[in-house]
Amino acid sequence: MPDIDFDKSVFINCPFDKAYAPLLEAALFCVTYLGFKPRLANESLEAGQNRLDKIVELIKSCRFSIHDLSICRSERIGDYSRMNMPFELGIDVGFRRGNDPAFRDKKYLIFERDAYDLKRALSDISGQDVVSHKDDFSEVIRHIRDFLKVEAQIEAPGSAKLESEYVTFQGWMMEKKIHEGHSEQQVKTLPTREILDEMEVWVASGKPVQFNP
Structure with a gap:
């Protein structure tokens, strides 16, 4: 059975490499800003825990999912197909079309x-x-906003407003992390999990324009 937060949880199935990070962070921001809980396959994986079991439990716990299958062709000779994303989409489709109402x-x-x-x-x-995002973070924000607005029937600002708020958050986080002892360059390479934590803190703090120690 779904977890208690099923209706507010969003499973994000995407690449976790450096090149994709700007799109993932934009997706995490949009989901968090709109009042939902992003769930990632790499958010926690205890020693000895089967990765597939973890992914299945995450998919089961989320009413909504975002599946990015944009890496579906090779960029250079010797590239391998990235099969994790379509495989996880298949699991999600299986649950939706299964016998459990x-x-x-x-x-x-x-x-x-x-x-x-x-x-x-x-x-x-x-x-x-x-939908296509063309490797553009603003397209990621726009499509996720429209998806949650329609499918979750929520109130949501326009995508231009969300982009502006994303810039505000990035400035706030930069100030906060420098205050905590990070260099500007280090802030730009923070782990995704830490950035998501700061997004949740920023929203819970009332979306401040500036960081106040």
Whole structure:
């Protein structure tokens, strides 16, 4: 059965490499700002815990999911296919179409990089709503905002407002982390988990424009 926070939890299935980090951080900000709890496969993995079991439990605990399948073609000779993301989407689809009525209202957003990429790489996805972000963080914010606005039926500011608030948060976090003893360069390379923690602190503090020690 879903956890108690099922209706406010969003599973984010995406690459965790350095190149993708700006898009992931924008996604985390949008989800957090709109009052939801982002859940990531790498948020915690206890020693001895099976990774697949952890992912399945996360997917089961979230009514909403964001699946980024934008890395579906090789960039250079010798590249391998990135199969984790479509595999986890398949698990999510399985729950939604399974026999347990608790999961039939699960909703998911699917990203591709450019329009029609997935129709070439994953023909079985035909009929699913897929949006392209073009490796642009503002497109990530816009599409996630629209997805949660419609599917969760929430009040939400426009995407331009969310982008502005994201810039405000980044300035606040920079000031806070420098105050804590980080260099400006170190702030730019903080772990994703730490950045998400600061997003939650910022929202809980009333979204301040400046950091006040």
